[in-house]
Amino acid sequence: MARTTGSHSDITGPRVRAAALKLFAQDGYAAVSMRAIAAEVGVQAGALYNYTPDKQTLLFDLMQGHMDVLLAQMPQGDGQEPLEALKAFVTFHLQYHAGRPDEVFIAYMELRNLSDENFARIEALRRSYEDRLEHILQAGRAAGLFRIHDTKIVALAIIAMLTGVNTWFRAGGRLSLDEVVAQYWDMVRNAVGAGELPR
Amino acid sequence: MARTTGSHSDITGPRVRAAALKLFAQDGYAAVSMRAIAAEVGVQAGALYNYTPDKQTLLFDLMQGHMDVLLAQMPQGDGQEPLEALKAFVTFHLQYHAGRPDEVFIAYMELRNLSDENFARIEALRRSYEDRLEHILQAGRAAGLFRIHDTKIVALAIIAMLTGVNTWFRAGGRLSLDEVVAQYWDMVRNAVGAGELPR
DNA sequence: TTTGCTTTTGAACAATTGTTCATTAACCAC
DNA sequence: GTGGTTAATGAACAATTGTTCAAAAGCAAA
Structure with a gap:
């Protein structure tokens, strides 16, 4: 598989930030993995790097x-x-x-x-x-x-x-x-x- | 190697707690590894488990x-x-x-x-x-x-x-x-x- | 329909994680 | 000295980490 139907950076971008915000607040930065953020968004971890250069x-x-x-x-x-x-x-x-x-x-x-x-x-x-x-x-x-x-x-x-x-x-x-x-x-x-x- | 010269639980125990305290305060619980605590004490990670059942x-x-x-x-x-x-x-x-x-x-x-x-x-x-x-x-x-x-x-x-x-x-x-x-x-x-x- | 761009997958990576345990050496009372 | 106890090593484990990237698929304009 590759690009999924309905995917758009205008949608995914804000969802990535929202997911990171929620999880960082809930469990703390160090305890949240990129895979956990990706799962919250409903995407694979690699896709996050279209929206941020790194976790920091x-x-x-x-x-x-x-x-x-x-x-x-x-x-x-x-x-x-x-x-x-x-x-x-x-x-x-x-x-x-x-x-x-x-x-x-x-x-x-x-x-x-x-x-x-x-x-x-x-x-x-x-x-x-x-x-x-x-x-x-x-x-x-x-x-x-x-x-x-x-x-x-x-x-x-x-x-x-x-x-x-x-x-x-x-x-x-x-x-x-x-x-x-x-x-x-x-x-x-x-x-x-x-x-x-x-x- | 095994037991080191001068080692005593009365000494190591408090040092383990002191090292954990310092590092947890400095970097946060999730960001501190058991190996980092052990290094602060000057000991291998395995030795810590003589003093605590686990990190939590x-x-x-x-x-x-x-x-x-x-x-x-x-x-x-x-x-x-x-x-x-x-x-x-x-x-x-x-x-x-x-x-x-x-x-x-x-x-x-x-x-x-x-x-x-x-x-x-x-x-x-x-x-x-x-x-x-x-x-x-x-x-x-x-x-x-x-x-x-x-x-x-x-x-x-x-x-x-x-x-x-x-x-x-x-x-x-x-x-x-x-x-x-x-x-x-x-x-x-x-x-x-x-x-x-x-x- | 073709073409080029955008977006995601999924596998791969080297490093690090908490924890266990057989082994061994130092200590200490006798 | 001897023997039992205490305290450490160091290797091993399965799992997880952040990050990269070639490949593939959806999209949109021509």
Whole structure:
């Protein structure tokens, strides 16, 4: 046999990426064989190499795609006041991450399986994301709105807290996403010392 | 050749666990071969099976050992008031985790490489740890000290925030551990709505 | 219908995997 | 020293790994 009826790169290509995403998230990059990905697509292993030069690039492309969209879609916050910008960041982060659990999981679980060069590229994108949050925090502190000390630490702490949601949140579960967003926004606002006045 | 001069199970045993710990943390369970562990110890692969029935058990024992010590050493907080108990928890968590980066890393990165049975056991230990924090939060809310809504979410958020420290903290770096603890305690206390009064 | 392009197969490759076990040497109490 | 116990070797195993490639078959425009 050779080419199969109905085969098209426009169809197979996305299916290869989808299968890799699903399996990498499920079992981990190192534990997923190219044959397993091929089986998920319904194809032989050799066919995958029409869509990626190698397994490493397949992982890298998934991670880079995720980070690119994350950075492109995140709120810009131009001219917004710091508290509003922070709220927008928190809301965006939770909503974006809740909608893409597999991408998120891979993006921070499989960092060590990247080659040195690829790791550096993803790390740069990640840092850029963190920096944008830190800028909001610096602006808020400068305006006397946030009572925080080290903006770098606070930025990392907030992101860790928010990203942790993905370990337990499931759409259709006990809490709606809006409820989750409301509670996390409460905590973040309080954590930066911008909680409600009455006590 | 056979038994080597100076070989003793009291020495080799701990070295096997130490090598596995180091390599699993560095490269991931699936990416580390038994031969790589053996090479780190300075022994042939076959010798490892004097110390573990198989690779899976080696991973499980490391994780279980970590969780057992974590639960044994964590503050009990008997009769302590909630704010003090929370502070003790935060301090303990940060100090314990900062001192054992490899164990911590493995304990939450390699969960998916456990067999179903082993996963359930580790998960139970983890939940027990989370529950102890949640009890503190419930007591604080009942006493009117904490202004929080869902104690389960707050517990998970706090743990995620604290555990995230391990991704960047290095002893001897820009910040001392005490400074880190102080800043995280500030954030946690504020997050639960028990911040300082003056505003 | 022919032609050229696209897409997949399936076999082959060298390397590596976890694990077993007969064999052998070092250790240690007597 | 002797003998039993302990601890390692090193070869062997079947299975699986990522990747390559000639061959073949479907597709689409002429």
